[in-house]
Amino acid sequence: MGIVTGADYIESLRGRNLKVWFLGERIAEPVDHPVIRPSINAVARTYDLAVEHPELATAWSRISGRPVNRFLHVTESVEDVVAQNKMQRRLGQLTGTCFQRCVGMDAINSLFSVTHEIDQKHGTPYQRRFRDFLVRMQEANYVIGGAMTDPKGDRSKAPAEQSDPDMFVRIVERRPGGIVLRGAKMHQTGCLNSHWILAMPTMRMRPADRDYAVVAAIPVDDPGLTFIYGRQSCDTRALEGGEIDQGNARYSGQEAMMILDDVFVPDELVFLDGETEFAAMLVERFTAYHRRSYVCKTGLGDVIIGAAALIADYNGVAAAAHVRDKLVEMAHLNESIYGAGIASSHESHETPAGNFEPDDLLANVCKHNVTRFPYEIARLAQDLAGGLVATLPSEKDFANPETGPLLRKYLKGRDGVTAEERARVLRLIENMTLGRNAVGYLTESMHGAGSPQAQRIQIARQMKLEEKKELARALAGIPGKAGTE
Ligand SMILES: Cc1cc2nc3c(=O)[nH]c(=O)nc-3n(C[C@H](O)[C@H](O)[C@H](O)COP(=O)(O)OP(=O)(O)OC[C@H]3O[C@@H](n4cnc5c(N)ncnc54)[C@H](O)[C@@H]3O)c2cc1C
Numbered sequence: 001m002g003i004v005t006g007a008d009y010i011e012s013l014r015g016r017n018l019k020v021w022f023l024g025e026r027i028a029e030p031v032d033h034p035v036i037r038p039s040i041n042a043v044a045r046t047y048d049l050a051v052e053h054p055e056l057a058t059a060w061s062r063i064s065g066r067p068v069n070r071f072l073h074v075t076e077s078v079e080d081v082v083a084q085n086k087m088q089r090r091l092g093q094l095t096g097t098c099f100q101r102c103v104g105m106d107a108i109n110s111l112f113s114v115t116h117e118i119d120q121k122h123g124t125p126y127q128r129r130f131r132d133f134l135v136r137m138q139e140a141n142y143v144i145g146g147a148m149t150d151p152k153g154d155r156s157k158a159p160a161e162q163s164d165p166d167m168f169v170r171i172v173e174r175r176p177g178g179i180v181l182r183g184a185k186m187h188q189t190g191c192l193n194s195h196w197i198l199a200m201p202t203m204r205m206r207p208a209d210r211d212y213a214v215v216a217a218i219p220v221d222d223p224g225l226t227f228i229y230g231r232q233s234c235d236t237r238a239l240e241g242g243e244i245d246q247g248n249a250r251y252s253g254q255e256a257m258m259i260l261d262d263v264f265v266p267d268e269l270v271f272l273d274g275e276t277e278f279a280a281m282l283v284e285r286f287t288a289y290h291r292r293s294y295v296c297k298t299g300l301g302d303v304i305i306g307a308a309a310l311i312a313d314y315n316g317v318a319a320a321a322h323v324r325d326k327l328v329e330m331a332h333l334n335e336s337i338y339g340a341g342i343a344s345s346h347e348s349h350e351t352p353a354g355n356f357e358p359d360d361l362l363a364n365v366c367k368h369n370v371t372r373f374p375y376e377i378a379r380l381a382q383d384l385a386g387g388l389v390a391t392l393p394s395e396k397d398f399a400n401p402e403t404g405p406l407l408r409k410y411l412k413g414r415d416g417v418t419a420e421e422r423a424r425v426l427r428l429i430e431n432m433t434l435g436r437n438a439v440g441y442l443t444e445s446m447h448g449a450g451s452p453q454a455q456r457i458q459i460a461r462q463m464k465l466e467e468k469k470e471l472a473r474a475l476a477g478i479p480g481k482a483g484t485e
Contacts, residue, residue: 002141006044039254092299098253100190103146106289116353145194204280247431291367295341316414
């Protein structure tokens, strides 16, 4: 039987002998590392949610003929696409961080339709291979990471034009039975916490980039993979003992750089090899799913709005008009993100492969809001928190017999609220706006699934300006066709 609970999942990660580096040292067992473990707990929460609420976090799969985890499910209806967003918001609320499974979910959904269309054109066996792979993943109930972003070197140059050819993952050898991959993938969310990685191209490719147009599934414990763990602001607080100063001691996100040092991939696990014209289609389909997956941040927004309301209450200012208004503004921004994302899912259409894909324009609007609104929500949370969010003494000073009583006397808020309760909520706000989970709440919101300009390009492509000009001309009574006279 495959993995069921969060505890099963955590056990499944042990003993894989991964090559993981952090703070200049090789980590013997990531599962037991205090800085890494909270990120594993966040993924484990996705399994427990599936046990607690199967209606939300599992789905019946036509591919496997059984119920599967929703993160491994290929959408079969509009409702399936909408349900992804509902699950994502709930997991954001439960963890207050990035729970790391959306990239894989969005990768399998986009690959399902793209492999079908490549096969239609080229007679390749990619979709059959991909379905076989997916059935294995669904049965074992594994975590899949999605690896798109290459180092990219000189951003003005295409993959084949770079002075170092390894700036994008590429096929260095085609052997009977498989291919050999070399390169690196950057900012890989949850890669150590995954069982398998899907490596995909990061942008459109030209015919000269043939060796870079590759999609392949790689087991995370492949000996050719090296992981260099990304630092997060305040991460070493997890090494200090105690939990208050961590803000959210249980959960965090995870990003690492992943080096592919001549990784052999058997043919059965290759889902694109040289069909350069399909790289752009894959990136666009993936981002249609992934940019509306950022409704997960509204779950984090719910937590931070709650924290801001709590600190205002603890400080005795909950009834002040400007405080209420700031909380309303935060909720308005948060729901604006959700509104665009869930609308994109509701507007899903069927692909030629038979799965359902969200509306691309609305997905881009959702993600573009995400690049901005969490920053404003974070600003308002810091406003309501007061300066102590950045000047609060440590948990160890609370524990010290000399300073502890002074802190407990001077740091309490309104009657009935202890200094420790106040400290805990301030640390949570710090965690999400300046600390570990600001990576997930702010910077990932900015760059994950593409930096803001990437969405503006997609919005520009789809904003139907000529149609809009026609509407204006018709009502203004201007004869002829816009731009033709
Ligand atoms: C927390 C986090 C998690 C992530 N998780 C994943 C993941 O799981 N999987 C994954 O594959 N990726 C992941 N990413 C990567 C993410 O998709 C990229 O960060 C994003 O696409 C931007 O790429 P970059 O970081 O290389 O920045 P750059 O591409 O260097 O962008 C920096 C700036 O330069 C601009 N720019 C870039 N190229 C050009 C150009 N040619 N012309 C003009 N302007 C340009 C951009 O618009 C931007 O303003 C993650 C990123 C973060 C921060």
